[in-house]
Amino acid sequence: MQAARPTSPTPLPPPPKWRQLLDAVLYSSVWLSVAALGLMWATFLFWGVHISGRLGGLIFAATLFLYNLDSVLPYKHGQLPGATRRKQWIRAHRPQLLALALVAGTAAGILYLTDARLLPLTLFGGHLALISVLYSMPLWRRRGRWWALRDLPLLKVFLIAYVWAAVTVWIPALYLGRDWASPVVLVLFAHRFLLILALALVFDIRDYSKDRLTGTRTFPGVLGIRTTKWLGLAALLGAALLVPSGVSVAHAVALVAPLGLAAAVIWYAEESRPDYYFALLTDGVMVAQFVAVWLAVG
Incomplete structure (x- = not known):
């Protein structure tokens, strides 16, 4: 009697169109770039000024470039494999992400070179770009793997918070001719720094097992x-206490209210949460911050 031949598994049906679109927006860092644009715009609204279209396009394109460049770095795909939907999507779309990074980087360069108000900020912006590029770039090899700035013990959340706060607070201040070291600017910078620091800890929780296996020492x-x-809740409490003086009650509420959403996201964060919890909801806190400020001053 002949043994029955094993049947090949039935291929899974493709996800619905809406989910394919949502995956593309989230995992290509488009949503994150919207969040960066929103935070910078919120800073302009703090001074009652609408953001320059060229500067807004620059921050969107530069964020898209840097995060997609990080996604396609060859050495990262030689690290421990991941089974999450996000990692599978990125692996399946590496050529498209590389093309998107190149287009976004070119657009960012053109926008930067055609804005005369940005050229004097080259030195300041240059050190932020250097940190951003070196954050994930392999710099030295140790114990059989490449290490970047993000792999230095406990450093990566502070690098993320510093760059995001500097880009979304100090660059708008300098662009408008304001003193970056004035008390009102420093308070707003500290508020933004602590918010981003708290949210960055959520992603450390997401990467808990991977970081332990690769030897990266993070707070979790x-x-x-x-x-x-x-620790994340303490950072949010500090942010809530750091509201610049002189703002209206509505604007103060707009700065503080989204911290409640951030606190809930931190408290319920678990490594086992689906990718949407991190890519959509956690990054969405920054979008909520912009919407709150826009409604308060609109």
Whole structure:
């Protein structure tokens, strides 16, 4: 009697169109770039000024370039494999992400070179670009793997918070001719720094197992996930206390209210959460910050 031949598994049907579109927006960093644009725009609205279209396009394109460049770095695809939907999507779309990064980088360069108000900020913006590029770029090889700035113990959340706060607060201040070291600017910078720091800890929780296996020391790996959540809540409390003087009550509420959403996201963050929890909801806190400020001053 002949043994039955094994049947090949039935291929899974493709996800619905809306989900394919949502995956593309989230995992290609378009949503994150919208969040960066929104935070910078919120800073302009703080001074009652609408953001320059050229500068807004620059921050959107530069964010799209840097994060997609990070996604397609060859050495990262030689690290431990990941089974999450996000990682599978990125692996399947590496050529498209590389093309998107090149287009976004070209657009960012053109927008920068054609804005006379940005050229004097070259030195300041240059150090932020350098940190951003070196953040994930392989710099040295140790214990059989490449290491970047993000792999230095406990450093990556501070690098993320510093660059995002500097780009979305200090660059608008300098663009408008304001003193970056004035008290009102420094308070707004500290508020933004603590917000981004708290949200960055959520992504450390997401990467808890991967970071432990690759030897990257992060706050969840050193302090534990629960203590890291309390650290994130403490950062949000500090942000809530750092509201620049002289703002209207509505604007102060707009700066503080989204911190409640951020606190909920931090408290319920778990490594096992679906990718949408991090890519859509956590990054969405920054979009909520812009919407709140826009409604308050509109």
